[in-house]
Amino acid sequence: MASLKKLLQTKPGTDRGSNPNRVVIGLRNPGPDYEGTRHNSGYEVLARVLERAGEKLGRGPSRVRAQITQVGSGDSRLLYAVPMTYMNESGRAVRALLDYFGLSPQSILVVHDDIDLPFGRLRLQVGGGTGGNNGVRSIETALGTRDFSRLKIGVGRPPGQMDPADFVLRPFTKAERSEVELMIEDAADVIEVWPIDPDRAQEMAALRGRERS
Helix, strand or coil: CCCCHHHCCCCCCCCHHHCCCEEEEECCCCCHHHCCEHHHHHHHHHHHHHHHHCCCCEECCCCCCEEEEEECCHHHCEEEEEECCCHHHHHHHHHHHHHHHCCCHHHEEEEEEECCCCCCCEEEEECCCCCCCHHHHHHHHHHCCCCCEEEEEECCCCCCCCCHHHHCCCECCHHHHHHHHHHHHHHHHHHHHCCCCHHHHHHHHHHHHHHHC
């Protein structure tokens, strides 16, 4: 599988003289109470990419409420970010991040859970719906556009009459967790390919969907 490891040569930083060209943003609710929940799937995927590369998130600029790391150099410079806000306020952090680094919405990939996508499936697309994710809705409002890439992580629909807001704040079941680990690995593969070949990354995400349909 293609990897970004060869690009990951620099330490985390915020040098505005060598700004990144693309940004991968993993959505979550911060704090131990939310670890392992469906709503934190986007963050889990981003964390897996960084774990593979031996990289860690650090604190961003004071005006940007996000943890970040910058990797690579020149045209290959990439920023990974996780908002430190709660999910429904993600837009403020993303807007500040793009303003600080002088980037456009078209440069970002938002990784998030999606209750409208069947459990275990992935979808990479530009624009589209929010999948019931208030973090994505907040980002659309803050940026004034839907025209940004998103990698959707299928977490399934809530059972019975359960409130979707309660469902996404629950951990995956023990029976689901083994499939979740495979899905996270596959999603990390997609993210590694995305900066190099977005079309191929989209195909990879769709393939997993077909295999699980």
